[in-house]
Amino acid sequence: MDISVIIPLFNEDESLPELSDWIVRVMQTNKYSFEVIFIDDGSTDESWKVIQVIRSKYPEFKAIKFQRNYGKSAALNEGFKAAQGDVIITMDADMQDSPDEIPGLYTDIVDKGYDLVSGWKKVRYDNKFTKNFPSKIFNAVARKVSKIQLHDFNCGLKSYRKKVVKSIEIYGDMHRNIPVLAKWAGFKKIGERVVEHRPRKFGVSKFGWDRFIHGFLDLATVTFVGKFGKRPMHFFGLWGSLCFILGFIISIFLVLNKLFSSYFELSNKPGFYIALTLMILGMQLFLAGFIGELISRNSVDRNNYLIEEKIGL
Template sequence: MDISVVIPLYNEAESLRELHAWIKRVMENHAFSYEVLFIDDGSNDDSWNIILDLARNNPEVRGFKFAKNYGKTAALQTGFNETQGQVVITMDADLQDSPDEIPELYKMITEDGYDLVSGWKQKRYDPITKTLPTKLFNATTRMIHDIPLHDMNCGLKAYNSKVTKNIIIYGEMHRYIPVVAKWSGFGKIGEKVVHHQARKYGHTKFGLERFFNGFLDLLSITFVNKFGKSPMHFFGLFGILSFLGGLAIATYLIGEKLYSIYNHQPYRNVTDNPLFFLGLTAALIGSQMFLAGFLGELLVRNSVKKDEYTIAEKT
């Protein structure tokens, strides 16, 4: 099979038939063999009934419905697990992403050899409250992870199937899939300017909290990618430095007292010096961080990573 199209959705009943017809027209015009996977993220409108109807009348359509709203990352991961195509295309269900971009994205993966190609909505039809934070996130991510993409969170992306079968995303990591792919060894990442359309139906399902979640996810993915397999390298390093700092303070205080005693000079108890409590705190924190790193290493070596989401129905 040439292409798998993965479409996560939440309450997008108005656009599904039109989106499917558009995808089908593009695929048939270019003679692609394909499948369309609709991942219903716990919609409470008529989305699932429409998906069922599309699946009954179109053998290329497959549908998955979550028992509740897990989020876009969960929907994408489930879609990735189920795809059968050589190239995986992801797009949003709100008709803001154009299926007409699929043939060129497919070519960039199969002929140009990219592992992942991300769309770049150079001209966007979104309010500034959405575009400005997005630009800040993209700039920060480019700086930290050295991935030259202008629109990291664009829903329209193309993947070599080896990428989607070998990465695991969780939480709200869908914003940083290129980062996950790069850290998994898929470093040939490209970008294509894509047409962005104004929303035709409904309204955006994301609120302001996504900006805070996005920042926290950036910190999380940076830490996990660098130290997820070796937590002792992080906790152990700072733990040892903190412990040695506390030990140095204790050594200084004891040495000062012994010097005063030896020279018959007045002295005060070690515990009367504020530095004593600073050193004690540093030593305790150092010990705890070292222990956290040790426990983290045990967990990493004995855990089996498994991400499952409850699918209530399946076509």
């Protein structure tokens, strides 16, 4: 199979019929073998009924329905596990992503040899204050931290080599940092393609300001886990040792002053408490490194979701 298209959705019943017809036209025009996997993230409207109608019309369409809303990362993770295509393309269900971008994204993977290609919505129709400005800040920080030169880390329109999606795990709100996860998994050929961003035709945006706060926190998590997830002692042990040594040196200096000066009050000096704090902090960090080495960072049920129903899978 050439392409798997994964589409997470939440309350998008109005857009699904038109989006489905558009995807099929693109696939048939380019003679691709394909599947489309809808992930209904606990919609409360008629989305699932609409998906069932689409499935009866197009057998290439499959679907997973969550029992409740888990978020976009959970939806993508389940879609990645189910996908069978050589190239996996993700897009949003609100029709702000154009299916006409599919051939270009597919070609970038197959012909140009990229592992991952991220869309760049160079011209946007979102609110400049609530979405565009925070997005620019997040992308600038993400570029600086990850050393991946992408303009839009959070663009939902991306294409992946199959091996990439089968090698990474996303949870929480990690979907914003998939390029970073791919890089830490060893996939270095990450490209970018300018894509069309269309004005919203149906519904309203499901994301608010809090997504950018979560994005920064998740970026810090991805960066730390990528560097030190398999060797936490390298981080905690280093800083623990530095704190302990610095505190120990200060305490030695204070003790020597006390020995050579009978007027020197050891416990009345700020340095005494600084040294004591540094030594205690150093020991705690060092022990945290040991504990981190002994326990797994992966929860056994972190990516277990209650799925109410499946179609075609």
